[in-house]
Amino acid sequence: MSSPEMIEHILKSGLAGRGGGAFLTGAKWKAVADRKAPVRYVICNGAEGEPGSFKDRAILSAYSQLVFEGMTIAAIAAGAREGILFLRAEYAYMRPHLESVLNARKENGQLGKNINGVKGADFEITIREGDGAYICGQETALIEFLEGFRGEPRNRPPYPAENGYYGCPTLVHNVETLGWVTSIFEKGVKWFRSLGSKRSPGLKLFSVSGDCASPGVYEFPLGLSVNEILEVVGAGDVKGVQIGGASGKIINPLQFERKIDAVDLPYGGAIIIFGKNRDMLEVAHSYLEFFSKESCGQCTPCRAGIVKILNGVKALRDGSCTMSYLNRLVELGETIELSSKCGLGQSAPAAFLSIVKHYPDELTGKRGDNRGYNRGEINEA
Amino acid sequence: MRHKSCRTPGSQRTICINEDDRDIKPENIKVKIDNRQITVPRGTTILEAAKKLEIEIPAICTHEDLHVVGNCRLCSVKVEGYDALQTACSFPITKPVNIRTYGKDIRKVRKNLVELMLPKSCYNCATCGKKGNCEFELIFKRYGITELSFADTQTVHNKKDQSGGALVMDMDKCILCRRCARTCIDLQEVGTLDVAGKGVTTRITTFLNRKLSDVVCISCGQCAVRCPTGALTIRDDTKNVFSAIDNPVVKTTVQVSPWLKASIGEMFEKAPGEYVSSSIVTALKRTGFDRVYDSSYGEDIYMVELIKFLFSRVWKNFNALHETSYPLLSSDCPGWVNYVEHYIPEVIDNLFPYKPPVEIMDIIIKNELKDFTSLLTVAATPCTPLKKEQSASSKHKNDISKNGLDLSLTTVETGGMIKACDLNPFKLQPAKYDILSELNFEAGGFSTGLAETLITVLVKIITGKTAKTVKEYPIKNCTAYVLKAKIDSTVDVPDYLFHLIPSFNFLKGEFLIGRCSTTAAAKKVIENIDQKGLFSKCVFIEFQACLDGCAGAGGQPGRTSYEIRKLRSDALSKSKSVRFSDKKIRTINDLLIKNNGELQNSIKREFSLKGKFMV
Secondary structure, eight states: OOHHHHHHHHHHHTOBOTTTTOOBHHHHHHHHHHSOOSOOEEEEEEOOOSTTOOHHHHHHHHOHHHHHHHHHHHHHHHTOOEEEEEEOGGGGGGHHHHHHHHHHHHHTTSSBSSGGGOTTOOBEEEEEEOOSOGGGGSHHHHHHHHHTSOOOOOOSSSOTTTSOGGGSOEEEEEHHHHHHHHHHHHHOHHHHHHSBOSSSBSEEEEEEEESSSSOEEEEEETTOBHHHHHHHHTOOSEEEEEESGGGSEEEOGGGTTOBOSSSSSOOOSEEEEEETTOOHHHHHHHHHHHHHHHOOSOSHIIIIIHHHHHHHHHHHHHTOBOHHHHHHHHHHHHHHHHHOSSHHHHHTTHHHHHHHHHOHHHHTTSBSSOSOOOHHHHHHO | OOOOOOOOOTTSOOOTHHHHHHHHOOOEEEEEETTEEEEEETTOBHHHHHHHTTOOOOOSSOOTTSOOOOOSOTTEEEETTOSSOEETTTOBOOSOOEEEOOSHHHHHHHHHHHHHHOOTTTTOGGGOTTTTOOHHHHHHHHTTOOSOSSOOOOOOOOOOBOOSSSEEEOGGGOOOOOHHHHIIIIISOOOOSEEEOOGGGOEEEOGGGOOGGGSOOOOOOHHHHHOSSSSEEEOOOHHHHHHHHHOTTOEEEEEEOHHHHHHGGGGGTOOTTOOOOTHHHHHHHHHTOSEEEETHHHHHHHHHHHHHHHHHHHHHHHTTOSSOOOOEEOOOOHHHHHHHHHHOGGGGGGBOOBOOHHHHHHHHHHHHTTTOSSEEEEEEOSOSHHHHHHHHHTTOOSOGGGGOOSEEEOHHHHHHHHHHTTOOGGGSOOOOOOOOTTOOSOOOOOTTOHHHHHHHHHHHHHHSSOOOEEEEOOSTTOOOEEEEEEEOOOOOOOTTTTTTOSOSGGGOEEEEEEEEESHHHHHHHHHHHHTTOGGGGOSEEEEESSTTGGGGOTTOSSOOOHHHHHHHHHHHHHHOOOOOOHHHHHHHHHHHHHHHHHHHHHTBOOOOOOOSOOO
């Protein structure tokens, strides 16, 4: 198969990025391949830093062959000769295993020069370990880190596909995406299209955790409703579900019929279930604490804003937050969502904002003033 | 040539997307900003395009001399097709888009952002070291914020660090725009200031959070002149000067740099480039200085000594009496000398071993007024590293005459002193500078460019004709340039040079002199010399630590930009007409060699190797 055919193949399958961005994989390949450049790179993002997400660990420990194969396919389609597997610091224990897999592939002629005897198909994979920063899971921050700088996101555009690792066109893919690439080339587009919904074809791994009978890694076709998933994992009496890890939105039971796909409820790697007895304010508090620590400190809204909301949530808990200040906090949250540089900042206030919107009862009685909770006032802000 | 610096530290990277495409084809793209159509070249940022339409977009972290970072987010605008707002400073226009720069969402975002940025100790504008030049204040006041809900952001309290030579750090006023770090790393490659920590603990700091006195800093003041708040300022010495003025026993003198006259108008609500006439003398006399001198004389003397030294060096090199044929490097910029002493000690032997013009002038002033027991000599120049030299020497107070300048005042301080006396130099009668009896020639100076003046004078001496020079930029993306002159005929060597160089004949051919500003560019020039590039063929290279030389020096008032610096140097070159005539060189030479070369010996200096670590 020639490179344009490969790109066409993956475009037809409709595979979208499994890291949460849901950007069409084929479009990314095309952007990199169309770029006039002598050197291109493929980076596999194994930074899985999202709290509540552990699917990439499962893939890397049991199905690393699929990932390496996917990287090689992507590299040949896009014209890259070098690949990097970025492994988060906590997954360093997997490195010896992964190295041995890589060595075996080299011996079998599946890596290195003239792969599978095809002349000019050269590809090498190196493994790089992270240092434990959550922000390095963001693709441009990851590239900055790999280049040896502070792990801080770059301005986008330009996207890594145009200008990435050392200024070269770079493919950055989630571990799972590359796994699916291999499966699509193995089993065909038809098979992949037959699963999942029309607008989001294929299967997807979910790390399910929280208040349910059987947490773990699940493979679901895309387009299932939240209720269907909750049934499978054995969760009853659910107050809220967070789709997409800590940076995802929390939805209340009224919205459980919504579908998990690229359009309705964007997916990340994680589904976290909150039972009846959870204090949602506590949830918001712990997330905000996490984000205020993990912000890279580069842009104003994220650096200075998140900590303000965190202090506001503390004040809500203590009962010292006034109605007007809560409105200001909501406005600030929207500012952070709108004006932050990268996904971390843009999604950090999501949990807080959804709690204010969907769980007003959780806030009543915890405010400083004695006026009744006015929902309209909040929505207006 | 506009400065586009080369090194790109990490996230502080410019929009490289254009680099690829620029070579392919320059393409024009139609965009709509606030429903107004404009055609711009591909890769133009929204901010640049909006400026052409005179649409005002606030921006704090962006500075035209530095890389784009887009971290203050104040210039957020709505670009069609994107959910989140995009920063105008960083967004390259690559396809036709609709852009909106105003609206409810944008207003709210900007208002919240400036409030988040407001640092903890930023309410005391009246006593701030920025002295009314605060860019952040101007923007903050625009939004009419009367009640602060989020302002108390910083939990860290930093002590004001005044231990450095010239720089004062008051990090409680920092808004983390990172202009200083980009200046220090990109423009100067010194790296005194950088970003440390993450999240709320992010801060601008020195290596291991040390005091300024314990880290290497060349005191160029480029960070302070770009800082939009009062976080980085230049140490204020006006108090010391006023106390000397108030003391009837102490005689105070001040020498005025020509660069000060080109920029001090900006402190008195004049446009950049408004040159103050000699009415500055009246102003300074009324401020309380006993004597006011023109410091251009020092430059003239430096120049004549340089001509002599250069000819003797060139001749020695030609006869291979000297081991190296390395270009001679200038030493008139104290910031550059600091940089060499700390960072490139291998070229230290090639520095012109004489004191900077200001100190030469100081020696002559001290000699003239040696009868006074108590004397305070002050230099009013935009130069901030002079402050460092002075504070280092002030440790040995007992023998003041040997230690050079007593105090130096920046343009900002000098203007401040004049203001403190309720004077305005633009509304005073002009007066004459005080005369130094030894200096019986007309001052000319070379402030518009040592390299330019030098090549004209040298070619005139060698060929007897006026020089025609060509400018060339040998290094890509670098402001350093070479001035080329052709020498096809030579004249006899004048008698005052004959003992140094018997003939000019061997100089036939190309004659090159280089010029370089900023120390990052200097590093490239030194590399170019090592690789036997065009700069290695120069006989002399002028180095300046500040971007575009003294016009952009750390002690200059207000903001700095290419246009402002250009206006200042234009004003200066228009004001000067005194040329280096043969007669003048002879007069100065006589002065130098009088009494067995007393003056010549006293203006010699040595350099010391200082290294990159401070103990």
